[in-house]
Amino acid sequence: MSDLFDSFPLRKARVHEACGAGASGFAAITAARAASDVLWIHETWRPEVLNPVGLSAFCDPAKVLVAQVKTQLEALGVAEETLRDGAIPLVVIELSQPLTLTAGRRLQLAAKDGDTTGLCLISEEMGSNAAETRWRCAPVFDAQDSTLMAWEIIKNKAGTLGVWHVRWDRASRRLDVVSPVGERPGSARASG
Amino acid sequence: MWFPRLASDRVLRAHPVDGPFALTLKQNNANRIYCLNAQAERLGLHRGMSVSDARAFCPDLQSRPAEPRGDMRFLHVLRRWATRYCPWVGLEGDSGLVLDITGAAHLFGGEAMMLSDMRQQLARGGVSGRIGLADTRGAAWALARHGEGLAAPGAPMAALGALPVAALRLDEGTVTALQRLGLRSIAELEATARAPLARRFGPEPLLRLDQALGRQPEQITPLAEPPHYGVRMTLPEPIGLQGDVMAGAARLLERVCDRLKAQEAGARALCLTLRRVDQEAQSVELRLARPLRDPARILPLFERGVGKVEAGYGIDQMRLEATRVEPLPVQQLSHVSTDSRARLDDLVSRLGTRIGLENIRRFLPADSHIPERGFIVAPAAYSRPEGSWVSLRPRPLRLFAPEPIAGSGPRPPQHFRWRRMRLVTARATGPERIAPEWWLEDDNWRSGLRDYWHVETRQGRRLWLFHTPQRPGWFVQGEFA
Numbered sequence: 001m002s003d004l005f006d007s008f009p010l011r012k013a014r015v016h017e018a019c020g021a022g023a024s025g026f027a028a029i030t031a032a033r034a035a036s037d038v039l040w041i042h043e044t045w046r047p048e049v050l051n052p053v054g055l056s057a058f059c060d061p062a063k064v065l066v067a068q069v070k071t072q073l074e075a076l077g078v079a080e081e082t083l084r085d086g087a088i089p090l091v092v093i094e095l096s097q098p099l100t101l102t103a104g105r106r107l108q109l110a111a112k113d114g115d116t117t118g119l120c121l122i123s124e125e126m127g128s129n130a131a132e133t134r135w136r137c138a139p140v141f142d143a144q145d146s147t148l149m150a151w152e153i154i155k156n157k158a159g160t161l162g163v164w165h166v167r168w169d170r171a172s173r174r175l176d177v178v179s180p181v182g183e184r185p186g187s188a189r190a191s192g
Numbered sequence: 193m194w195f196p197r198l199a200s201d202r203v204l205r206a207h208p209v210d211g212p213f214a215l216t217l218k219q220n221n222a223n224r225i226y227c228l229n230a231q232a233e234r235l236g237l238h239r240g241m242s243v244s245d246a247r248a249f250c251p252d253l254q255s256r257p258a259e260p261r262g263d264m265r266f267l268h269v270l271r272r273w274a275t276r277y278c279p280w281v282g283l284e285g286d287s288g289l290v291l292d293i294t295g296a297a298h299l300f301g302g303e304a305m306m307l308s309d310m311r312q313q314l315a316r317g318g319v320s321g322r323i324g325l326a327d328t329r330g331a332a333w334a335l336a337r338h339g340e341g342l343a344a345p346g347a348p349m350a351a352l353g354a355l356p357v358a359a360l361r362l363d364e365g366t367v368t369a370l371q372r373l374g375l376r377s378i379a380e381l382e383a384t385a386r387a388p389l390a391r392r393f394g395p396e397p398l399l400r401l402d403q404a405l406g407r408q409p410e411q412i413t414p415l416a417e418p419p420h421y422g423v424r425m426t427l428p429e430p431i432g433l434q435g436d437v438m439a440g441a442a443r444l445l446e447r448v449c450d451r452l453k454a455q456e457a458g459a460r461a462l463c464l465t466l467r468r469v470d471q472e473a474q475s476v477e478l479r480l481a482r483p484l485r486d487p488a489r490i491l492p493l494f495e496r497g498v499g500k501v502e503a504g505y506g507i508d509q510m511r512l513e514a515t516r517v518e519p520l521p522v523q524q525l526s527h528v529s530t531d532s533r534a535r536l537d538d539l540v541s542r543l544g545t546r547i548g549l550e551n552i553r554r555f556l557p558a559d560s561h562i563p564e565r566g567f568i569v570a571p572a573a574y575s576r577p578e579g580s581w582v583s584l585r586p587r588p589l590r591l592f593a594p595e596p597i598a599g600s601g602p603r604p605p606q607h608f609r610w611r612r613m614r615l616v617t618a619r620a621t622g623p624e625r626i627a628p629e630w631w632l633e634d635d636n637w638r639s640g641l642r643d644y645w646h647v648e649t650r651q652g653r654r655l656w657l658f659h660t661p662q663r664p665g666w667f668v669q670g671e672f673a
Contacts, residue, residue, distance in 0.1 A: 021653055024589050025673025037536060047592045051670065052555035052567045053581060054589040058673070061555045062577035066569070067543060068551040078543055085542075087535040139652040139673070141618050146586075146648055147673070168673070 004164045014132035015107045015118035022137030022149045023121045027092045032059035034090040041067045041075045041093045057170045086114035094121045104130030194322045194336040198287040199227035199263045201319045215258035226258040280414040292412045330404030334359035353379035360400040422513035423447045430506020444512035445487045458483025458520030467509040479549045481540040481573035483518040588656040588670030599666030604645045621646040639663045
């Protein structure tokens, strides 16, 4: 099996995608790994808001800026400008509609110009062809731990696919890769 | 120059009223007349009278609350207007101006012509004013309040002699005492022996007398013009290309920034007005994420706004004004680079021109147990990151408005449906009781206490459920990462 850390701190100067129920958690962990500020683009009509108190388990909420936009068009405009500028190394974009080929490519070019990373939070089957990697993230139930997640890389332009079980260590703010539930010693019953 | 009815004139200019009119001000728990118009004065009303008395005298009196601050602003406006006569204009009390017209009168064709011009201008503006013109400040004050007109240069006594002693800017007690001694006019006061007067009243009356007669000097303090950060440029030929407009804007910006630099200020909001040949004006507003006075950094931010302007037949006048200015002291350059902060602020300003500066926000911690009030969302341009984030118990990463689910009893349901998903509770941690903040009105918390549970489902989703024991029901309010 390939190593998560070949592809996980997301490759710079590219735009990536994450889908599934754990996509926000994936974005939060990515933000925790980012060196400085993060711009989180949020469409105002969405009922779900980011909770900074919950985010503080992953990274310092002081480094997160939220851009409230009305439409996806505005979101893409803001994202492109920020990616190209390079002052903010990570841009998280919540998307509600699939990206067109042009839009996806423009984001990639902007990220390349600014040497920044973009992460689109999408729903399933909304992926864009231009994405560098696409991750499917889902929380997994585990009897001992309540931060276990399954991260599956389902598209990778420069590497192999794979699936990993990861755990976020709140105290040390560290990501641990663990073996899948069923294959862990002493957890035969839990997998049942 | 004295404005005896400044306050009521100001209000009547905006809302003309026929008949007696008065402004009232609450003093010592009683509404008293603060200022009144000529008609009301003729009916026997006077300042300081209580409003109920005035109404008894004059049932059709119209009144309005007074606004002394607005009056002061109006006086400053008049001060600015008065600089058309001479450059040295100061305020005199709360309803007068003092002008030093030395060397300026001949520009209006002499002192008498200047006075008539002032009267004409004031009458046209609907402000009643009384003007005294004399060699000294004291004499001019006396003439403006008690009698009108102009004292011949070099002989103040001729004009002042007949005026009452009250014209000497003395307090009321002194005036009454002088009158009791039989000294009613300035001429009589002048004729009295000085030593007994000084013993009886102190130096004050004689000082004022000397000031009025020019034996003691007295200064005028002209107010400084407030700094103005607006410049404009008129072009001989209309322009229409975006590059040309930007070049013009660059020139204007340079001048504005020089002024800002001289005042150690930085612009927070700028407005570029472009007037077209057909008199149509379009403006480009720019709000900055932090005060700036560096033309090289501000200019690129205008590009987006200027690109949207319709040039039509061409633009022939440009005006740039810093509409909001904040102090920005000169700072020592440091070898430790602060470049990234500046870059971030520039980016925020640029995004602000796209989606509005207040839509770029940051989180600030707030002191509340209520999950949705545990943080403040503040515009990033007007706040700095501060405070520390403490969460004693795990909190969800995503919050949403409570979504009801089927369930009963104080423990989380074993099976439930949420967002068309069938979920099975595998582990529930809780309850954590949060009581509403009764001191704040909040419709969402009408249902009373909430018992929060961290529910981990066998399907993986980790949800934040709550139960309202006072009005039984189960809701989902958030999702953990």
